[in-house]
Amino acid sequence: MEKKVSNHEIAEVFNEIADILDLKGDNVFKIRAYRRASQLIESLEKPLNEIEELESLPGIGKELAEKIRILLRGEPLPTLEKLRKEIEPGLLQLLKIRGLGPKRVKTLSEKLGVKELEDFKRVIEGEEILELPGFGKKLVEDLKKGLSEFQEYSRRTRLDIAKAEAEELVEYLGKIKEVLKIEVAGSLRRRLETIGDIDILVTGRNAKRVMEHLVNYPKVKEILAQGETKSSVVLKTGIQVDVRFFAPKCFGAGLQYFTGSKAHNIAIRTIAKQKGLKISEYGVFRGKKLVAGKSEQEVYQALGLDYIEPEMREDRGEIELAREKRLPRLVELKDIKADLQLHSNWTDGRNPIEESAEKAKQIGYQYIAITDHSKSQYQAKGLDEKKLLEEFKEIDNLNQKLKGVEILK
DNA sequence: GCCGTTTTCGGCCCGACTGTTTTCAGTCG
Ligand SMILES: Nc1nc2c(ncn2[C@H]2C[C@H](O)[C@@H](COP(=O)(O)OP(=O)(O)OP(=O)(O)O)O2)c(=O)[nH]1
Ligand SMILES: [Mg+2]
Ligand SMILES: [Mg+2]
Numbered sequence: 001m002e003k004k005v006s007n008h009e010i011a012e013v014f015n016e017i018a019d020i021l022d023l024k025g026d027n028v029f030k031i032r033a034y035r036r037a038s039q040l041i042e043s044l045e046k047p048l049n050e051i052e053e054l055e056s057l058p059g060i061g062k063e064l065a066e067k068i069r070i071l072l073r074g075e076p077l078p079t080l081e082k083l084r085k086e087i088e089p090g091l092l093q094l095l096k097i098r099g100l101g102p103k104r105v106k107t108l109s110e111k112l113g114v115k116e117l118e119d120f121k122r123v124i125e126g127e128e129i130l131e132l133p134g135f136g137k138k139l140v141e142d143l144k145k146g147l148s149e150f151q152e153y154s155r156r157t158r159l160d161i162a163k164a165e166a167e168e169l170v171e172y173l174g175k176i177k178e179v180l181k182i183e184v185a186g187s188l189r190r191r192l193e194t195i196g197d198i199d200i201l202v203t204g205r206n207a208k209r210v211m212e213h214l215v216n217y218p219k220v221k222e223i224l225a226q227g228e229t230k231s232s233v234v235l236k237t238g239i240q241v242d243v244r245f246f247a248p249k250c251f252g253a254g255l256q257y258f259t260g261s262k263a264h265n266i267a268i269r270t271i272a273k274q275k276g277l278k279i280s281e282y283g284v285f286r287g288k289k290l291v292a293g294k295s296e297q298e299v300y301q302a303l304g305l306d307y308i309e310p311e312m313r314e315d316r317g318e319i320e321l322a323r324e325k326r327l328p329r330l331v332e333l334k335d336i337k338a339d340l341q342l343h344s345n346w347t348d349g350r351n352p353i354e355e356s357a358e359k360a361k362q363i364g365y366q367y368i369a370i371t372d373h374s375k376s377q378y379q380a381k382g383l384d385e386k387k388l389l390e391e392f393k394e395i396d397n398l399n400q401k402l403k404g405v406e407i408l409k
Numbered sequence: 410g411c412c413g414t415t416t417t418c419g420g421c422c423c424g425a426c427t428g429t430t431t432t433c434a435g436t437c438g
Contacts, residue, residue, distance in 0.1 A: 228426095266423090
């Protein structure tokens with residue numbers, strides 16, 4: 001039987017290639033091409049082996065398509081095999097430590113013979129490291145913190161957990177009068193399933209005051225950076241929070257930037273450039289003149305694009321659709337008309353049927369279906385014939401009683 | 410490595426914060 005190679009595995013390969021090239025100091029644009037491909041593949045819903053024309057994917061050309069085909073066949077990739085021999089493989093994990101990028105890892109490797117994590121743990125406690133160019137006392141202290149976070153926390157957080165954490169922080173931030181408006185941005189706003197960090201955008205009168213308020217949040221464990229427009233902290237849960245402050249006149253451009261994704265940003269900035277414009281988080285500019293920035297709609301409009309919902313901003317073809325006015329309408333909560341899979345407290349469900357029906361009506365459902373287990377599922381308190389008929393009777397009665405929602409059985 | 414109604418070669422997004430820097434590299438968003 002043929003071994004199935006997942007999109008994730010292929011994305012990992014391209015990311016590893018990018019990391020190795022980075023350590024070797026290779027061409028930054030080539031590295032970006034590998035990283036972009038990795039990100040794209042990670043975000044695809046369809047398995048790569050079901051995609052007819054790999055070259056039609058944005059950022060996938062002849063070379064990468066061929067490499068994907070090799071990997072899909074389950075064969076080793078010569079490029080990767082060769083690159084792996086050129087560096088110490090143990091160095092790759094060091095890149096995940098905050099504060100350690102390719103240049104510093106390279107220095108540690110060349111000057112102190114660091115080959116892997118264990119070596120780094122040793123030299124970070126020693127004196128030699130302070131002799132290295134660019135490695136001062138403060139940096140070494142920061143790297144120690146980066147190391148302990150790397151060992152302590154998992155890399156990404158589930159959306160629901162991050163969302164709750166973000167809402168709590170937003171409420172706290174809003175307490176001071178200098179804050180006018182707060183928006184959650186980044187992958188949380190794009191509703192990815194997992195979140196790398198919480199990105200929050202604030203507008204108001206006094207940036208300094210806002211940043212002071214942020215670092216005084218009781219759940220802050222560590223301050224990574226605190227500047228005039230941008231600060232980063234780590235919460236006690238290990239989740240990182242990035243906060244950016246903007247004046248109201250560039251709030252839209254700021255939100256557009258901070259929502260991302262990175263690939264989407266690069267794509268729209270490239271389009272702007274072709275049109276003789278420049279986009280940054282401060283607005284859309286023609287020369288020095290600000291032409292858009294108050295709202296996100298303005299930003300997209302300035303590029304001749306329809307507004308793109310955050311959930312679609314992944315540079316997977318949404319920009320082309322926006323240009324052609326062919327973007328799909330996303331399903332919203334109000335579009336959901338029914339729930340056809342509900343258990344009740346007649347079996348293993350938590351709520352009485354009436355409560356579920358009332359709630360359904362409240363959130364705008366037209367009908368629900370009760371699908372309790374039958375007696376073949378005795379471990380889930382499945383109903384026998386007699387009980388089932390009794391339940392049907394209750395449902396009939398409820399349907400008489402309740403208006404505006406129907407219960408199916 | 411990718412890409413193109415300005416290009417098939419020569420570009421490739423733009424900016425903030427920090428430390429050790431005497432003018433900016435490195436890392437990160
Ligand atoms: N233009 C531009 N914007 C960037 C870049 N890196 C990050 N951004 C913007 C877009 C991102 O969505 C946003 C927040 O950065 P993050 O690193 O937190 O990424 P994001 O939240 O998308 O994903 P995450 O779940 O945190 O890994 O900042 C960049 O290199 N260029
Ligand atoms: Mg983020
Ligand atoms: Mg972030």
